[in-house]
Amino acid sequence: MELTLPGWARLPALLRWLRDPAMLRRAALAAVIVNVLLVVTGGAVRLTSSGLGCPTWPKCTADSLTPTSEYAAHGKIEFTNRLLITWISVVVLVVLLLAILARRQVKLAVLLVLTVPAQAVLGGISVLTKLNPWVVASHFLLSIAIIAIAFVLWWRVRQQPAGQPAMAPALRAAGWLLLVLTAAVLAVGTVVTGSGPHAGDKGATHRIHFAPASVAQLHADLVMLLIGVTVGFAVLARAAGASQRVQQASWWLLGIELAQGLIGFVQYFTGVPAVLVGFHMFGACLVWLACLTVLATVAGRPAGAEAAASIGASAIRTVDQQRV
Numbered sequence: 001m002e003l004t005l006p007g008w009a010r011l012p013a014l015l016r017w018l019r020d021p022a023m024l025r026r027a028a029l030a031a032v033i034v035n036v037l038l039v040v041t042g043g044a045v046r047l048t049s050s051g052l053g054c055p056t057w058p059k060c061t062a063d064s065l066t067p068t069s070e071y072a073a074h075g076k077i078e079f080t081n082r083l084l085i086t087w088i089s090v091v092v093l094v095v096l097l098l099a100i101l102a103r104r105q106v107k108l109a110v111l112l113v114l115t116v117p118a119q120a121v122l123g124g125i126s127v128l129t130k131l132n133p134w135v136v137a138s139h140f141l142l143s144i145a146i147i148a149i150a151f152v153l154w155w156r157v158r159q160q161p162a163g164q165p166a167m168a169p170a171l172r173a174a175g176w177l178l179l180v181l182t183a184a185v186l187a188v189g190t191v192v193t194g195s196g197p198h199a200g201d202k203g204a205t206h207r208i209h210f211a212p213a214s215v216a217q218l219h220a221d222l223v224m225l226l227i228g229v230t231v232g233f234a235v236l237a238r239a240a241g242a243s244q245r246v247q248q249a250s251w252w253l254l255g256i257e258l259a260q261g262l263i264g265f266v267q268y269f270t271g272v273p274a275v276l277v278g279f280h281m282f283g284a285c286l287v288w289l290a291c292l293t294v295l296a297t298v299a300g301r302p303a304g305a306e307a308a309a310s311i312g313a314s315a316i317r318t319v320d321q322q323r324v
Contacts, residue, residue: 018097018098018101018102019098019101019102020102021102021104021157023098023102024095024098024099024102024104024105024157025154025157025158027091027094027095027098028095028150028153028154028157029154030091030094030095031088031091031092031095031112031150031153031154032147032150032151032154032289034084034087034088034091035088035143035146035147035150036147036282036285036289037084038081038084038085038088038119038143039140039143039144039147039281039282039284039285040278040281040282040285041080041081041084042081042139042140042143043277043278043281043282044077044081044278045077045078045081046136047274047275047277047278048074048077048274049074050073050074050075050077050078051078051126051127051131051136052074052078052127052130052131053067053073053074053075053076053077053078053079054067054075054078054079054082054127055127056127056128057123057124057125057127057128058124060075060078060079060082066079067079082123085116085119085120085123088116088119089116092109092112092113092115092116093113095109095112095113095153096109096110096112096113099153102157104156104157105153105156105157108149108152108153108156109153111149112146112149112150112153115142115145115146115149118142119139119142119143119146122135122138122139122142123139126139129206130206131206132206133193133194133195133206133207133208134194134208136190136194137187137190137191137193137194140190141186141187141190144183144186144284144285144288147285147288147289148288148292151289151292151296152292152296155292155296167240167242167246167298167299168240168242170236170240171233171236171237171240171242171246171298172298172299174229174232174233174236174298175233175294175295175297175298175299176295176299177229178226178229178230178233178253178291178294178295179291179292179295181222181225181226181229182226182287182288182291184222185219185222185223185226185287186284186287186288188215188218188219188222189219189284191208191210191215191219192212192215192216192219193277194207194208195207195208195209195210195211195212195215196212196272197272216268219264220264220265223257223260223261223264226257227254227257227258227261230250230253230254230257231254233250233294234247234250234251234254237250237298242298243297245297246294246297246298249290249293249294249297250294252290252293253287253290253291253293253294256283256286256287256290257287257290259283260280260283260284260286260287263276263279263280263283264280267280
């Protein structure tokens with residue numbers, strides 16, 4: 001006769017499954033992906049002139065939570081982007097739950113959860129200010145910061161190889177310099193967009209009153225500087241005998257930077273077509289993630305911290321097995 005365990009008797013097994021480090025790692029990676037997706041859909045809203053497709057916030061219109069026929073396709077595009085925040089909320093709440101159960105990176109998971117209402121409110125302010133370019137730029141940069149938080153959380157819960165050799169101080173300093181330069185490139189890039197032709201909606205009249213050509217030149221100069229520093233980092237990593245992973249990360253960063261630079265060059269001399277701008281926004285996220293990867297490989301957590309986390313997780317699993 002086959003015995004069927006009651007639901008409550010299966011709870012320990014379920015908890016062990018949820019406490020598996022792989023679960024938290026996958027959820028954290030999902031948080032990175034959905035926040036990159038938010039940047040892409042936000043770009044689609046801007047490039048289709050749908051930024052005011054829902055002319056108010058938090059409702060779409062004064063009398064409706066959802067788009068009305070008056071705003072047609074533009075309203076649907078903007079509202080779809082708003083709905084993505086709901087999915088992001090679900091993902092980051094799952095990350096928090098798994099972090100609590102695994103007792104790993106709980107503070108960082110809480111910070112990630114808190115970014116969701118901050119992002120939603122800033123998006124609402126951008127609508128209420130009729131797409132003020134400085135607010136829109138802040139909205140993008142906040143997304144970049146959130147991607148960094150999600151990435152760091154994912155990186156820290158990955159199973160790192162034990163006993164990683166200490167990196168040379170010069171290499172770590174160069175990694176931080178890459179991060180600062182990349183952040184500067186992204187920040188100036190938002191000013192280029194804010195002074196360019198894509199305001200986000202026909203009803204958006206606010207623009208950043210800088211000469212687009214001058215700001216674009218500054219942006220290009222910073223990109224060239226970033227590429228030069230990346231080459232220097234790759235050479236330094238090889239000379240310092242850094243691990244293969246560090247060297248590969250630096251060359252991946254350089255390749256993505258060159259591809260991103262090519263897209264920017266072509267879009268500037270072809271009248272800034274919307275499609276290329278969209279690819280450029282996605283490329284900006286890839287450059288940022290590649291830069292974070294380089295920095296993480298040279299300034300990651302000490303091996304002892306990873307070992308302690310692994311021992312703690314093993315202890316939790318042992319206790320659960322004894323309860324069963």
